[in-house]
Amino acid sequence: MSAELDLSPPEVPEPTLLESILRYGLFLGAIFQLICILAIIFPSSKGHEQEETESTEGKTGEQMKKPKGAAPQIRQKQKKESKKKR
Numbered sequence: 214m215s216a217e218l219d220l221s222p223p224e225v226p227e228p229t230l231l232e233s234i235l236r237y238g239l240f241l242g243a244i245f246q247l248i249c250i251l252a253i254i255f256p257s258s259k260g261h262e263q264e265e266t267e268s269t270e271g272k273t274g275e276q277m278k279k280p281k282g283a284a285p286q287i288r289q290k291q292k293k294e295s296k297k298k299r
Contacts, residue, residue, distance in 0.1 A: 228236070
């Protein structure tokens with residue numbers, strides 16, 4: 214045991230350009246994913262929710278005004294025309 218032990222750190226090659234780009238790209242991707250997850254958990258604007266409720270209220274009023282009988286008539290006409298083409 215009189216042999217000397219080599220306690221020097223092992224030689225590690227320097228990272229190449231591609232490895233560096235990959236490493237930093239992965240970090241940026243992880244940060245972006247965390248920001249997206251946080252944006253879903255904690256929505257930031259309350260004004261956007263008010264706009265959505267106003268637009269849905271307007272759409273329901275428009276839907277109630279439309280006659281329900283118009284849509285089946287159009288479908289029947291299309292079926293008759295397609296049968297004539299055959």
